[in-house]
Amino acid sequence: MLSCMRCSRQFGDREIVWRCPCGGTLRLSGYGAAPSDGRGIWRYLRGLPLDASRIVSMGEGDTPLIECRFGGRAAWFKLDYLAPTGSYKDRGMAVLVSWLRSAGVTHVVEDSSGNAGSSMAAYCAAGGIACDVYVPDYTSSGKCVQIEAYGARLVRVPGTREDTTRAAERAGQERTSFYASHNWSPWFLQGIKTWFLEVFDALPEVRNVVVPVGQGSIALGARLAMEELRAAGRLERLPRILAVQPAHCDPLARAFEAGLDEPVRIEKKETAAEGIASAEPVRGAEVLRAVRETDGGFVTVSEAEIWSAHSSLCHAGLYVEPTSAAAAAGWDKLCGAGRIDAAEPTVVYLSGIGLKATDKIAGHVQ
Ligand SMILES: [Zn+2]
Incomplete structure (x- = not known):
């Protein structure tokens, strides 16, 4: 069942709508997260009201979760850039x-x-x-x-x-x-939520997830998955969602710090993290709520910090686009500030492959 997040109006599963006439965002609910047979993301989506003969799949999901060490710090990295088109x-x-x-x-x-x-x-x-x-x-x-x-x-x-x-x-x-x-x-968010369900199945003790945030779908997908896991009695204490934005485009980080419920208006500057350069996130209020509900937080990273993290990732064999490096930069900063305890299992999310941004990366390879 589809329902409006603002006025609660309901819509049928096959209604061709992208938002409520009132301007509100839509939510699809009522489908559990119990894993079933099936492969990749479809293992978690059995209840969705889709026509089985109309499903388009290229084997998405089941991406690696690997432990990496940078300097004296270790974290788990979810390699979601290893997807059919090179992005989560x-x-x-x-x-x-x-x-x-x-x-x-x-x-x-x-x-x-x-x-x-x-x-x-x-x-x-x-x-x-x-x-x-x-x-x-x-x-x-x-x-x-x-x-x-x-x-x-x-x-x-x-x-x-x-x-x-x-x-x-x-x-x-x-x-x-x-x-x-x-x-x-x-519908898009239903698919995105599977990243956290995979992480949880592999690492149920996860305490923090560090994600890049522009429109915020990775954070919202994680929050949706956590909600379903809690409803199923599989998760009590929600892992913290730690959201990373570039300092050049940080409408949600500023709103979070100011205790506001909606993204603030900002003057956006150019950033290497083009995938999260969203000045007006349409589900911004939902993202702020999701981060607060998990006792999480925001951190902003500079362009220099993004490129430094990008270099570190490359030297660990992980070739991602700058947007993904922002997440690693945020993780490094959160650890340095004592906001992440090194002993806690932490997952850093890598969303897009470096081959997408060859022209931008070329200028930064030493
Ligand atoms: Zn509405």
């Missing part, structure tokens, strides 16, 4: 596109900073859905090439990430296509 978005996109097919949608518009667009283009290609992807014109060329290679129509939008969103929303209204925004989609 595939977990959510497999579910979102399977739902689009179940609902009979044949043409979609998506807006993305790059990774979600690549993922949407790939799953739409596999599922036979026509797809237009709107990206900010500063998006890494690796992601743009990938989107077009899958056969999607790429539309570059000058200006900010938010200008891109507005252009895609307009296109979704004007054409006979559906605005399938992953940021708004409750």
Whole structure:
């Protein structure tokens, strides 16, 4: 059952809506997290009301969780950049596109900073859905090439990430296509939640998860998974969600520090962490609530800290995009400030592969 987070209006599972007419975000609830047969993410999604013959899957999920040591510190790293399209978005996109097919949608518009667009283009290609992807014109060329290679129509939008969103929303209204925004989609979050369910199955004693946050889907997915695990009697004390934002784009970190319930308006500056450069996160209030409910917190990282962490990860054999390095930088900072106890099992989330951002990384390799 779909319901509005603002006015509680309910919608049917196959209704082709991306948000409530009141402007509120939608939530899909009532499906447990009990693992079943099946592989990858589908092990956790058996109850979802999808048409089995319409599922689009390329083997997403089941990514490695490895222990790494940096300097004197150790943590577990969830390598979600090892996904079919090279980013964690595939977990959510497999579910979102399977739902689009179940609902009979044949043409979609998506807006993305790059990774979600690549993922949407790939799953739409596999599922036979026509797809237009709107990206900010500063998006890494690796992601743009990938989107077009899958056969999607790429539309570059000058200006900010938010200008891109507005252009895609307009296109979704004007054409006979559906605005399938992953940021708004409750189906997308159902897929994303599986990252934490995998972590919990492998490391039930996990105490902290350190995640990069732009729109916040990784944090929201973790919170959703924790809620389901607690409802099933498998988890009592929620692990802390520690959210990392670049200092150049930190509307949620500032709101958290100020005790506010909504993201604050900021003047965004350019950041290497383009995947989390979201000045107006649509589920911002939900992210703030999720972090507070787990007794978690926010930390911001500078561009220099992002690149330093990127270098450390590379030297450990982990080739990720700068957005993912922000999470490692945040973890390092939280440990240094005593906000993470070194003895506590901590998972750092790596979301996107470095090959996506070759042009940006090239300028920083010594
Ligand atoms: Zn509503």
